[in-house]
Amino acid sequence: MRVDLYAALKKYFGFSSFREGQEEVIRDVLQGKDVLGILPTGTGKSLCYQLPSKVMGGTTLVISPLISLMVDQVKQLKSSGFQSVTALNSFMDKEEKQKVMNRLHAFSLVYISPEMLQNQRLQQRLQHMNIKLFVIDEAHCISQWGHEFRTDYLKLDQTIDLLKNPPVLALSATATPEVQQDIMNKLRRPHMKKRIYPMDKQNISLAVEEHLSPEEKTERIIEVLTKNQAPTMIYFSSRQWAEKVSFELRDRLKQRVAFYHGGMEQTDRMLVQQQFMNNQLDVICCTSAFGMGLDKKDIRIVIHFHLPPQLESFIQEIGRAGRDGEDAVSLLLFTRQDHHLPQRLIQSELPEKKDLNRIFSFLQKEREVPEDEDIMERFQLSESQWNFVKFKLEEEGMIRGRWHQKVPSAIQQKIEQSLENRWVYKQNKLTEMMKWIYETDCRRTSLYKPFQEVIRKPHVPCCDACDFKLDELSFCEDYKEYKKSSWEERLSLIFSQGVLL
């Protein structure tokens, strides 16, 4: 198929040139290749499937991890003139869903969650459609969330088969070679065309500091944010701490501070995010719930109050700073005890060997698989722990719906082995993170080395091991600009962004 890509780009999107990587990915996709695209945030990953979808016709299916991401995308596309776009999700009422389902073939872009994709009715519907392209947005979720947390991410390969193997495009902003391989393995597409672009941020200075206690960390944050006033994110691994520190900061800083985590009401979450976007809040104390799909360009400071469980998470989180290309800073604060928290999180995520054995012998006796809640209650398992076991049993064909078999010892051993591997993997990831915080050589080099061969020279002071001194830093954002604007301007800003629900 010969297409004038530039004409199409101009016609449908109004741009006259591509950003780095877009054209290469699109050409591969149009040639029907399976593509793994790792493009840095802000390069417009969505264009990589939106343009092909226009050119190829038929339907492009986009797997997306968050309803809010899907809704944003659909809203944005519709406002720029793309009509045949939809997002199937649980927020739709029955009627609307039925309506969309009946004319699903008429949509050129369909956004959907991996969970909903497992719906049998939907699968049957999709089987008889002309699916031209299967896109996985935020594809690192396959590797990062698929194994325990959202195991439906590991079932995508089966669905792709069911759809008679359309070309697959997996997109992400951060993936180590290891994660890239895992994505390809889990999709059972070992020969994807790799389009990998550097992800080291040349405008972020890195600093790590050891402290003696959480209180000392808090004092340090107050010190830094008193001197530097600019949009700031502070990452926590605990909801409680996020709230606690946000109250403390609210009392003692000039800046407007709020917290954000997954335990909050949807409406509160949206409110906080919108306020932060509109510069009505300066500092957000958040857990990892905040960030994916966040498109604020002028975040200047990202602070880590706790240790992320792996370097990938850390890189993703600091990558939210300085998307406008201007100078930004990452500061990680740790104490000698801090590895306990990620350690406990790993434990709560994976079952133990004895849990496995108890489940196996239970299935030996029982006829039916109980409801998820019942089995979790019975064996005192977290959702992730049961998800892990359940998926492994399904993968081996031991469970299908309500039915199950007695698990032969060979398969028991196989599952035990994969559990063991997973423990080792997670443990190693944490160790890698720990090693990095005690690193004495250049932090930039050691941080990005696992991701890419060549690390580019930063445009800003590099890191605290090189030439960066946090105490000499002085961000002083000018908030006047916003405060001056009239209520009409502010209102139109709010309307143009739109709100979910």
Add this chain to the structure above:
DNA sequence: CGTCTCTATCCTTGAAGAACGTTCATGCAGCCCGAGT
């Protein structure tokens, strides 16, 4: 000495009620039946 933890989606298999499109499978015990000794 005791502390004590993150991330999201979906309610899918219905069965007597209007609007194209589609249609399928699991494990196992126990029973019946017919063939071979």
